Amino acid sequence: GWGYGPSNGPDTWAEGYPVANGPRQSPINIVPKDAVFDSNLKPLKLQYDPSDANGILNSGHSFQVNFVDDTDSSTLTRGPISGVYRLKQFHCHWGGSDDRGSEHTVNGISFPCELHLVHWNTKYPSFGDAAKQPDGLAVVGVFLRIGAANPNLQKVLDCFGSIKNKGKQRSFVSFDPKTLLPPSLEYWTYDGSLTTPPLLESVTWIVLKQAITMEMFRNLQFSAEGEGQHDMVDNFRPPQPLKGRPLRANFR
Ligand SMILES: NS(=O)(=O)c1ccc2o/c(=N\O)[nH]c2c1
Numbered sequence: 001g002w003g004y005g006p007s008n009g010p011d012t013w014a015e016g017y018p019v020a021n022g023p024r025q026s027p028i029n030i031v032p033k034d035a036v037f038d039s040n041l042k043p044l045k046l047q048y049d050p051s052d053a054n055g056i057l058n059s060g061h062s063f064q065v066n067f068v069d070d071t072d073s074s075t076l077t078r079g080p081i082s083g084v085y086r087l088k089q090f091h092c093h094w095g096g097s098d099d100r101g102s103e104h105t106v107n108g109i110s111f112p113c114e115l116h117l118v119h120w121n122t123k124y125p126s127f128g129d130a131a132k133q134p135d136g137l138a139v140v141g142v143f144l145r146i147g148a149a150n151p152n153l154q155k156v157l158d159c160f161g162s163i164k165n166k167g168k169q170r171s172f173v174s175f176d177p178k179t180l181l182p183p184s185l186e187y188w189t190y191d192g193s194l195t196t197p198p199l200l201e202s203v204t205w206i207v208l209k210q211a212i213t214m215e216m217f218r219n220l221q222f223s224a225e226g227e228g229q230h231d232m233v234d235n236f237r238p239p240q241p242l243k244g245r246p247l248r249a250n251f252r
């Protein structure tokens with residue numbers, strides 16, 4: 001299956017997923033001077049219930065913290081979107097060294113890590129259905145830079161010992177993802193896609209301008225137990241062509 005190695009990485013994905021060359025692919029390189037300030041863009045409204053946290057998994061592509069999403073208890077509203085989007089999961093992408101790892105770049109610069117908070121539009125019956133719609137998903141992207149440990153993110157990283165290998169999962173409860181957000185919620189927004197196969201063009205991207213700090217981790221494996229050591233690093237897709245899409249900002 002697809003991955004991030006030389007034989008199954010991002011440059012090969014178009015073979016199995018032709019949309020990889022589509023008109024609204026993600027991530028992109030963000031050029032702040034090309035962003036258009038839009039005064040109609042509202043502030044983000046994130047309302048999360050920590051009791052919705054429901055386990056942490058090594059998916060073989062990233063770690064993923066899953067949330068119960070059968071009620072409107074953890075939602076994203078306002079911002080560039082209309083309606084109510086439910087939080088389903090968050091995960092990260094990171095590099096094998098501190099000079100790379102994020103999916104979005106800013107003026108061509110990569111961050112060592114990027115956090116994605118994945119939400120789906122409740123006008124559709126499920127995440128799976130929403131993921132097939134042009135307005136189905138909204139992902140909040142947060143850049144992470146090396147610095148002081150974030151005590152809340154540390155709660156996530158402290159689980160990695162028990163989900164080292166692909167397919168491993170363990171309980172993870174009572175966690176508020178809002179604690180992973182920076183003080184400022186100023187954002188860029190554009191229409192894009194999932195950054196992993198199936199690369200569906202269903203994501204309203206909301207990328208925060210301000211980064212949070214973290215102590216870097218690199219102790220997960222792509223491989224299942226007993227399948228050999230394949231360190232989970234460099235699990236990022238490089239920037240894709242903008243193809244004329246507008247990039248908007250809710251700040252000047
Ligand atoms: N990396 S990303 O664009 O945030 C993202 C979010 C949710 C996803 O679900 C996926 N397959 O079911 N891929 C995927 C990528």
Ligand SMILES: [Zn+2]
Binds near residue numbers: 091092093
């Ligand atoms: Zn992601």
